[in-house]
Amino acid sequence: MQSRFAVLQKRNDIQAAAPAAPAPEKGVSQILPSSRKAAAAAEPAKVEGAKTSSRVLDARVRIHRMLIEEINLVALERLPREEMRRQVSDFVAEKVRAERLALNVAELESLIDDIVDEMVGLGPLEPLLKDPEISDILINGHNNCFVEKKGKLTKIHVPFKDEAHLLRIVNKIVGAVGRRIDESSPLCDARMLDGSRFNAAIRPIGVDGPLVSIRKFSKNKLSLDRLVDFGALTRPMAEVLAAAVHARKTTIISGGTGTGKTTMLNALSAFIPEDERLITIEDAAELQLQQPHVARMETRPANIEGHGELRQRDLVKNALRMRPDRVILGECRGEEAFDMLQAMNTGHEGSMATIHANTPRDAIARLEQMLGMTGMPMTVQSIRSQIASALDIIVQLTRLSDGRRKITSVAEVTGMEGDVIQMQEIFRFVRTGTDSDGKIIGHFEATGIRPRCLEDMRAMGIEFPGKYFEPGRPQE
Ligand SMILES: Nc1ncnc2c1ncn2[C@@H]1O[C@H](COP(=O)(O)OP(=O)(O)O)[C@@H](O)[C@H]1O
Numbered sequence: 001m002q003s004r005f006a007v008l009q010k011r012n013d014i015q016a017a018a019p020a021a022p023a024p025e026k027g028v029s030q031i032l033p034s035s036r037k038a039a040a041a042a043e044p045a046k047v048e049g050a051k052t053s054s055r056v057l058d059a060r061v062r063i064h065r066m067l068i069e070e071i072n073l074v075a076l077e078r079l080p081r082e083e084m085r086r087q088v089s090d091f092v093a094e095k096v097r098a099e100r101l102a103l104n105v106a107e108l109e110s111l112i113d114d115i116v117d118e119m120v121g122l123g124p125l126e127p128l129l130k131d132p133e134i135s136d137i138l139i140n141g142h143n144n145c146f147v148e149k150k151g152k153l154t155k156i157h158v159p160f161k162d163e164a165h166l167l168r169i170v171n172k173i174v175g176a177v178g179r180r181i182d183e184s185s186p187l188c189d190a191r192m193l194d195g196s197r198f199n200a201a202i203r204p205i206g207v208d209g210p211l212v213s214i215r216k217f218s219k220n221k222l223s224l225d226r227l228v229d230f231g232a233l234t235r236p237m238a239e240v241l242a243a244a245v246h247a248r249k250t251t252i253i254s255g256g257t258g259t260g261k262t263t264m265l266n267a268l269s270a271f272i273p274e275d276e277r278l279i280t281i282e283d284a285a286e287l288q289l290q291q292p293h294v295a296r297m298e299t300r301p302a303n304i305e306g307h308g309e310l311r312q313r314d315l316v317k318n319a320l321r322m323r324p325d326r327v328i329l330g331e332c333r334g335e336e337a338f339d340m341l342q343a344m345n346t347g348h349e350g351s352m353a354t355i356h357a358n359t360p361r362d363a364i365a366r367l368e369q370m371l372g373m374t375g376m377p378m379t380v381q382s383i384r385s386q387i388a389s390a391l392d393i394i395v396q397l398t399r400l401s402d403g404r405r406k407i408t409s410v411a412e413v414t415g416m417e418g419d420v421i422q423m424q425e426i427f428r429f430v431r432t433g434t435d436s437d438g439k440i441i442g443h444f445e446a447t448g449i450r451p452r453c454l455e456d457m458r459a460m461g462i463e464f465p466g467k468y469f470e471p472g473r474p475q476e
C-alpha cells in the first residue's frame with residue numbers, strides 16, 4: 001500500500017534534485033553585460049573575497065563615486081555601449097593617474113568593466129540582487145534600507161547618492177519590463193526580468209521618497225522535502241498533504257504576508273499528477289510548477305488612459321474556458337473568489353489558492369466576505385454551503401517571532417451543520433516556550449482526528465500508518 005505513496009515521494013525527490021527551474025532565465029542580468037553575468041554565475045555573492053585586493057576595491061568605489069558626481073549619468077547611459085565604455089575608460093584612466101594607483105592592465109580593464117556594469121545594471125542594488133542569502137530588499141527612501149537574510153530583517157547601508165539616483169534605478173527596472181511610474185501613476189507592481197517581484201511607490205504616495213520592495217525570485221524554490229528539513233512541517237504532515245493534493249483534495253494555503261504561502265503552494269503543487277492540465281493565475285508570475293502541462297496567466301493593470309485592465313476575475317473566468325483540470329490561483333483576495341469556488345465545485349477539484357488570513361477559521365470568514373463582495377444575490381447559507389463543499393484542506397502558515405516559518409495548523413473542512421461550516425484540525429504546532437535567544441520552542445502534534453479524506457485516498461491506494469494521527473504524539 002505504501003508503494004502508491006512512493007510515486008509521490010519520487011516526484012518530491014525529483015523536485016528537490018531539480019536544477020534551476022526552466023522558468024525565464026533572462027534575469028536582471030539581461031541588462032548586464034555578459035562578462036559580469038558569467039562571473040556572477042560562477043561564484044555568487046562573495047566574489048570579491050579575500051583575494052581581490054582591497055586596494056582595487058577601494059579605488060573602484062571611489063572612482064565610481066567621482067563618476068557619479070562629475071559626469072552627467074543620464075546622458076552617459078543613453079550612449080551606445082561601446083561609446084559609453086570609451087568615455088568611462090578615459091575618465092577612469094585619468095583618475096587612476098591622478099590618484100597614482102598602481103594598477104596593471106588587467107586590473108585597470110576589470111575596474112572599467114565593473115564601473116560600466118554599474119552603469120548599465122542596477123547600481124547599488126546589484127550586489128544585493130546577486131547575494132543568494134538575501135530574499136527581500138526593502139527601501140524606504142534612499143537612505144533607509146533593509147534586507148531580509150535567513151528570515152531576519154537587517155538595516156543596511158546602500159550607497160545611493162541621493163533620491164534621484166534611487167528614482168533613476170526604479171525607472172530603469174520598471175522601464176525594462178515595459179511599465180511606467182511617475183507622479184500621475186506613482187504605484188507599480190511588476191515582475192522583474194529575472195522573475196523577482198518588484199513593487200514601488202514614489203512621491204506623492206511615498207512620503208519620504210521612493211518605497212521599493214523586492215521579493216527576490218529564488219531559483220531553487222523550496223521543495224516539500226526541504227521544508228521538512230527546515231522544520232516548517234513534519235514528514236508525516238508532508239506525506240498527508242502531498243497525498244491530499246495528489247488525490248484532488250482542494251487545498252487553500254492561508255497565512256500573512258511573507259509567511260511562505262507561495263512557497264508552500266509551489267511545493268505542494270509538485271504532487272499534482274503529470275497528466276493534468278494546470279492553469280495558473282497570478283498578479284506577478286512567481287509559481288514554478290514542474291508539470292509538463294502548465295498554462296500561465298498574469299493580470300494586467302490599466303494603461304494610462306485607464307483601459308485594458310485584466311483582473312484576476314477575468315482570468316479565472318477565461319481559464320474555465322480553457323479546459324483546465326485544475327486552476328491554481330496565486331492569491332485569492334477579492335471578487336475572483338466567487339468564480340474560483342464555482343470552479344472548485346464543478347469539476348475542477350484539486351484547484352489551489354493562497355489567502356491572506358491568520359487562522360483557518362479566519363480564512364473561511366475572508367472567503368465569505370469576498371463572496372459577499374461579488375454582489376450576487378446569495379444568502380449567507382448558500383455562500384457558506386458553496387465554501388463548505390468546495391474546500392477540503394486549509395493549511396495555515398505563520399511566521400514566528402524568531403523569523404522561522406511553520407505550518408501552525410492543518411484543518412479539514414467537513415461540511416455544514418445548520419449554517420455553520422464544520423472544520424476539524426488534524427495537525428497543529430504547539431508552542432511551549434521561548435529559549436534565551438528568543439527562539440520559539442514547540443512541537444508539532446496530531447490532534448487525534450483522522451481526516452475524512454483518508455477514505456478517498458485509500459480508494460486510490462494511498463494509506464498511512466495509524467500512528468501519524470495519534471493524538472499528542474510529538475511529531476518530528
Ligand atoms: N519554511 C520556510 N523556511 C525558510 N524560508 C522560507 C520558508 N517558506 C518560505 N520561505 C522564504 O520566505 C520568503 C517568503 O515566502 P513566500 O512564499 O513568497 O511568502 P508569501 O507568499 O506568504 O508572501 C521567500 O523568500 C521564501 O523563500
Ligand SMILES: [Mg+2]
Nearest residue numbers: 261262263331
Ligand atoms: Mg505570495
